[in-house]
Amino acid sequence: MxxxxxxxxxxxxxxPPLSKGSGKLAAASTSGPGWTxxxxxxxxxxxxxxxxxxxxxxxxxxxxxxxxxxxxxxxQKDGGAGLLAHPGEDASGDIMVLSAPRCTLLRxxxxxxxxxxxxxDNMEAFSYDDRENFKDxxxxxxxxxxxxxxxxxxxxxxxxxxxxxxxxxxxxxxxTLQPRDNxxxxxxxxxxxxxTVALHNQEQLKDxxxxxxxxxxxxxxxxxxxxxxxSSLAFYFSFLDFYTWSLLPPAVLGLSITYFSGEVQKxxxxxxxxxxxxxxxxxxxxxxxxxxxxxxxxxxxxxVMELWKRRSASLSYRWGTLNLAERFAEPRPEGLRMALVSVxxxxxxxxxxxxxxxxxxxxxxxxxxxxxxxxxxxxxTLLFLPSVLHIVYTNVLATVxxxxxxxxxxxxxxxEESAFDNHLTGKxxxxxxxxxxxxxxxxxxxKQDVPLLRKRLASLLIVTQLINQVTEVVVxxxxxxxxxxxxxxxxxxxxxxxxFRNQGTxxxxxxxxxxxxxxxxxxxxxxxxxxxxxLTAVLLLINNLTEIRSDAxxxxxxxxxxxCAPVANMGVWQIAxxxxxxxxxxxxxxxxxxxxxxxxxxxxxELSCTNVLLLAVAMEHVLIVVKVVLAVLIPDEPGWxxxxxxxxxxxxxxxxxxxxxxxxxx
Numbered sequence: 001m002x003x004x005x006x007x008x009x010x011x012x013x014x015x016p017p018l019s020k021g022s023g024k025l026a027a028a029s030t031s032g033p034g035w036t037x038x039x040x041x042x043x044x045x046x047x048x049x050x051x052x053x054x055x056x057x058x059x060x061x062x063x064x065x066x067x068x069x070x071x072x073x074x075x076q077k078d079g080g081a082g083l084l085a086h087p088g089e090d091a092s093g094d095i096m097v098l099s100a101p102r103c104t105l106l107r108x109x110x111x112x113x114x115x116x117x118x119x120x121d122n123m124e125a126f127s128y129d130d131r132e133n134f135k136d137x138x139x140x141x142x143x144x145x146x147x148x149x150x151x152x153x154x155x156x157x158x159x160x161x162x163x164x165x166x167x168x169x170x171x172x173x174x175x176t177l178q179p180r181d182n183x184x185x186x187x188x189x190x191x192x193x194x195x196t197v198a199l200h201n202q203e204q205l206k207d208x209x210x211x212x213x214x215x216x217x218x219x220x221x222x223x224x225x226x227x228x229x230x231s232s233l234a235f236y237f238s239f240l241d242f243y244t245w246s247l248l249p250p251a252v253l254g255l256s257i258t259y260f261s262g263e264v265q266k267x268x269x270x271x272x273x274x275x276x277x278x279x280x281x282x283x284x285x286x287x288x289x290x291x292x293x294x295x296x297x298x299x300x301x302x303x304v305m306e307l308w309k310r311r312s313a314s315l316s317y318r319w320g321t322l323n324l325a326e327r328f329a330e331p332r333p334e335g336l337r338m339a340l341v342s343v344x345x346x347x348x349x350x351x352x353x354x355x356x357x358x359x360x361x362x363x364x365x366x367x368x369x370x371x372x373x374x375x376x377x378x379x380x381t382l383l384f385l386p387s388v389l390h391i392v393y394t395n396v397l398a399t400v401x402x403x404x405x406x407x408x409x410x411x412x413x414x415x416e417e418s419a420f421d422n423h424l425t426g427k428x429x430x431x432x433x434x435x436x437x438x439x440x441x442x443x444x445x446x447k448q449d450v451p452l453l454r455k456r457l458a459s460l461l462i463v464t465q466l467i468n469q470v471t472e473v474v475v476x477x478x479x480x481x482x483x484x485x486x487x488x489x490x491x492x493x494x495x496x497x498x499x500f501r502n503q504g505t506x507x508x509x510x511x512x513x514x515x516x517x518x519x520x521x522x523x524x525x526x527x528x529x530x531x532x533x534x535l536t537a538v539l540l541l542i543n544n545l546t547e548i549r550s551d552a553x554x555x556x557x558x559x560x561x562x563x564c565a566p567v568a569n570m571g572v573w574q575i576a577x578x579x580x581x582x583x584x585x586x587x588x589x590x591x592x593x594x595x596x597x598x599x600x601x602x603x604x605x606e607l608s609c610t611n612v613l614l615l616a617v618a619m620e621h622v623l624i625v626v627k628v629v630l631a632v633l634i635p636d637e638p639g640w641x642x643x644x645x646x647x648x649x650x651x652x653x654x655x656x657x658x659x660x661x662x663x664x665x666x
Contacts, residue, residue, distance in 0.1 A: 095501065146227060480557065
C-alpha cells in the first residue's frame with residue numbers, strides 16, 4: 001500500500017480556514033475550500049460534516065502536515081485512507097479536521113457487516129454492489145448514524161499501512177516506515193499524532209440531552225443514544241434501563257415481606273443494633289418470607305437474563321448489528337512478552353483482600369465488646385464503623401487494582417487488541433468477584449452469622465451507593481463546573497477551530513468497564529444474598545433511577561465523545577451475569593439452611609444436620625434443573641428475529657458466491 005507521491009496535492013498554507021457558525025463546513029463541493037479532493041463522481045457533495053479532530057504534536061513541521069493531509073486524502077486503492085481532510089487554520093497549525101466521502105463510508109459499511117434497510121423494508125446485510133437498492137444510500141446523514149460515520153473514519157485511519165520503505169518529510173532520517181507498518185500507530189508513537197477526537201454535533205447533543213436526562217420523562221431515547229453515541233453505549237443504557245425496571249417485582253416482594261412480617265422487622269432491627277436474634281415464633285410469615293425471597297431470587301435472575309437476551313437480539317436487529325462481520329483484530333505494537341509478573345501481582349492483591357477481611361473481623365469483635373460494656377447510642381453507631389471502613393478499603397483497592405491490571409496487561413503486550421481486552425477483563429472480573437463477595441460468602445458459609453451478614457449487606461448497599469454518587473457525579477460535576485468549564489468558555493463568534501480544540505480538552509471517556517462492574521456487583525448482592533435483607537431491591541431501584549440520569553449527564557457533558565465500534569450485544573458481560581445467576585442457586589440454598597425455622601428445628605432435634613444438608617443439596621439440583629428448563633423454554637431470540645437472522649445469512653452467502661463468480665470470470 002504505497003503512501004507517498006500519490007493522490008491529490010494537499011492543502012497549502014493559503015487554504016481558507018474552517019467556516020464559522022453551525023459547525024458545518026460550508027463547502028460548495030468536495031473540492032471546496034480547504035478540503036482534499038475526491039476523485040469519484042458519486043461522492044460529490046454540497047456540504048461536508050466535520051467528524052473527527054486530529055491534534056498534531058507541537059514540533060510537527062508544515063511539510064509533515066502536508067504529507068499527512070495527502071496521505072489521508074489519497075484514495076484507498078492508491079494506499080491512502082480515502083477520507084476528506086481539512087488543515088484547520090493553515091498548514092502550520094496543530095489540528096486537522098476529517099470527514100469521509102460516500103464511497104468510503106459505503107465500502108466500510110459492507111466491510112463491517114452492518115445491516116441497513118432494504119427497499120422491501122427489511123434489514124439486509126449491506127452490499128456495496130447493490131447499494132442503490134438500499135433506502136437513503138445517497139444520503140449519508142440518514143443512511144449512517146453519526147457514531148457509525150465517526151467510527152468508520154477512525155477505522156480507516158487505523159487500517160492504513162505502508163507497502164514499502166517511506167521516509168516522512170520533516171522527520172528525522174532515522175524514522176522510516178517499513179513495509180506493513182501501521183502508519184497511524186507509528187505516527188502516534190513518534191509524537192506526530194497526539195490525539196484523535198470524535199467531534200460533537202452541538203445541535204444533536206442538545207436535543208439528546210433534553211430527551212435523555214434534562215426532562216421528566218422515564219423512558220430513555222435509546223435509538224437516539226445509538227445514533228449519536230453508538231451501539232456499545234446504547235446496549236449499556238438499554239440493559240441498565242431493563243435491569244432497573246426488572247427490580248420492581250423483587251422490590252415489591254421485599255417491601256411486602258418487610259411490612260407484613262413482624263419477625264423480619266425484628267431480625268433487621270436486632271442485626272442493626274448488634275444484639276443477637278431472639279426468635280419467638282418460627283411459624284409466622286417472617287420465616288416463609290425468608291424462603292420465598294430465596295426461591296424468588298434464584299428464578300428471577302434466570303428469567304431476567306433470558307428476557308434480556310431476547311430484547312438484546314431485537315435491538316441488535318433494529319440497530320443493524322445483528323450480522324456483524326468478524327474482523328481480524330489489529331495487532332498491538334511491539335512483541336509479546338511473557339506474563340511472569342501478572343500472576344504474583346494478582347495473587348498479592350487477592351491477599352490484600354484477605355488481610356482487609358481479617359482486619360474487618362477484628363474490628364467487629366472489638367466494637368461489639370465495647371457496645372456490650374457501654375451499651376449507649378454512641379456505641380451502637382460505632383457498630384457500623386468496621387463495615388464502613390472496610391467498604392471504603394475495598395473500593396479504594398478496586399480502583400488501584402484496575403490501574404495495576406491495565407499496566408500488567410500492557411506489560412504482557414498481547415499481539416491483538418482482542419487478546420488484550422480479554423486478559424484485562426478476566427483479571428478485573430476475578431478480582432471483583434473476590435473483593436466484593438469474599439466477605440459475604442465467608443460470613444454466610446463459614447461464620448454462619450445471619451445478623452452480621454444482614455448488617456454487612458445493608459452497609460454495602462448504603463455506603464457504596466453514596467460513594468458512587470459522590471465520586472461519579474458530584475466530584476466530576478464540581479471539577480467541570482469550577483475548573484474545566486471556565487477554561488473552555490467560548491462565544492458564538494469564536495473561530496470554529498477553537499471550539500473544536502475545546503472539545504479536545506475534555507477528559508477521555510473511561511469506557512463502560514466500571515459501569516458494568518457496578519451493575520454486576522449489584523446483581524450479585526440481589527441474586528446471592530437478598531433473602532437475608534429483603535429491602536436490597538428497593539435500595540438498588542432507588543439508586544438506579546438516579547444512575548441512569550447521572551450516567552447520561554456524564555457522557556454528554558463531562559467527557560469527550562467516544563469512538564464506539566458496532567456491537568451486537570454486551571459481550572463478555574452477559575456471560576458474567578449468567579454465571580452469577582447460576583451461583584445464586586448454591587448461595588440461596590445454603591442461606592435457606594440458615595433460616596430461623598430450620599435452625600431452631602435442628603437445635604430441637606426435629607431435623608438432623610445431615611438431613612438438612614441432604615435437603616439443601618437435593619433442592620440445589622432441582623433448582624438448577626428448573627433454571628436450565630426455563631433457559632430452554634425462553635429462547636434467546638424471538639422467532640421473527642431468528643427468521644431474519646437466517647434470511648440475512650442466506651443473502652450474505654448468496655452475495656459472496658456471486659462476488660466470487662464475478663471475480664473468477666474476470
